[in-house]
Amino acid sequence: MIESQRNLNEIHFMNWCKVDLNLLKVLAVMLEERSVARCADRLFVSPSAVSHALARLRTMFSDPLFVRSGGAMLPTIRAQSLERSLSLLSTVLNAELEKTRGSQCTTAFHPAESVRDVKIVSPGALELTLVPAVIAILHEQAPNWTLTVEPFERRSYESDLATGRVDFVFSIGGTTPVGALVDGITLWEDELVVLAGPRSDLYDCTDRISTELFLAHRHVYPLPWPISQNYLDVELARRGQHRNIAVSLPSYAALGHLLETTDLVSSLPDRSARALMRSHPDLKLLRLEPARRSELSLLWGIAAAQEPAIAWIRDIIQRAAGELESFPYKRVAGDRRLSRSTVA
Template sequence: MDWRRIDLNLLKVLAVMLEERSVARCAERLFVSPSAVSHALAKLRQMFSDPLFVRTGGGMLPTARAQSLERSLSLLKAVLDVELEAGRVSAPGATFEPGESVRDIRIVSPGALEISLLPVLAAILRSRAPHWSLTIEPFERRSYEIDLATGRVDFVLSVGGATPTGALVDAAVVWEDELVVLAGPRSALHAGSDRISTELYLAQQHIYPVPWPTSQNYLDVELARAGKHRKIAFSVPSYAALGHVLEATDLIASMPDRSARALICRHPDLRLIRLDPPRRSQLSLLWGISALQEPAISWARSIIQDAAAKHGDAGGGTANRIGSGQD
């Protein structure tokens, strides 16, 4: 099929139908009659040799073929949106002023950054772009290509380089962190050496913040490959409770070094202990390539990098070696 012979208005109908799953609502959004939408669907079915939608009691259910087309249409829409926005901003007399603009930035982030990078980033945004809002989504080990390309999320902070990238997504390493242990006064490790072996580490009872199952956690996957496992005695949904639990129990927790230092600032009785051999991982920043054409997104990326540098200055060490990630 030669794309130059396709009526591109049909793709617009298909895109809206995939969102609405109703001929009447699709017609209303496109400012056409329901019969016009039905006529367009007939042409689309012939074009793709598929019924595309099946009428059910709950509306028009897309077929597997229609669902496969949804990804391509979403990517096309995202690229067009960026191009149109770039054209609007680059128009004569148009300028981008962060302090006067309104924008919601959506970032996917690991839990450990709640107590390290994210507070610094929030402070910078409040200072330089007070009308912006920041929404954080929990990080998952999966591809975020479509999310970034379509603009559903603006950035992904990925731990360990495990998040796939593609032709539509670019990435840069923000920093490398070291996995360390935090122990409270009740722990047998609190009065011991500054560095412990893997064997001694595994002999302890652990507290585990649960962003994802241990079967998807890079540390536990590495240990399992060697036939070793941690003893998880207590799981919590975030890092917020770690300091209080470590102070009240003999449990230990594993986390990136800068996150550990952030907790020690709030709970000075906790002690940081390093592992021997050391374990390190990278934190990467991912973004949609086409999205950087939008000045707001390009500026936001620079702000995230600025926040990383400021966090490094505040936490000790260089800006390229500040803690992140997840245990």
């Protein structure tokens, strides 16, 4: 982000009034196409016009910008550093143009008659809760839509959202800034809880256990991201503590069965834990002392928010999240498990 801001400032200090903005358009398309001929085709100009523009750009930035390698024009490090800044500038301009088009458009949006592929980035734990809830609504109300889910990584998705590579990010940890290009809301707050099966000695414990007791057991870790990026493990490492991870899994698919048949335990968000208990009722939920909570945010690109389809699916996600608030659980006499209370 700092590098992009430096590049934007550099372009600004050149004095916009003296810069031919068509040159920046040529640079942006060249960075995508890596070919003078293809760039010329996209801009409806001759290859010699693109070559002339590149010569002026090289003088402007005091850098070759592109070097020929085989049949391609490869960007220099300097050109690569400018690529994201140009992408962000393009996104801002597109957002303003989209606002104008949106205000002029009077065609009603009908989800059931539309066709679209929605791309969402999501932590693995939400495959037990929010993701299937959203899929169910889409299947009913927008049967021609498709949904692609990418695994969440601990990094900024600002560029992905601003350029429309992905439509939404279910974010934990605040690694993507909300600002001129990205907007977002908090969907809910999760509490980190522990699940144990009948073979674990934690099964006979009270509903709350200490961190020390939790760490004394062997763990299953479904891998949403590396341990070095997991907020629980980072917090423990600062105190010189660590989990004894006996099994690492690529997803949550086998977690319930593994906990039921071994003495291993696992920590996961409370909504995901309760969802897993509905298919594995012999599991027991325990709360940690001290409690650890984290927010789940929904992020989207501001430019894309002007599109009726994106605004509609955003409302669908918010509604689905609201219906997944933690259900109240109560103790059943003579039963070690937590059972769901009757809710209207």
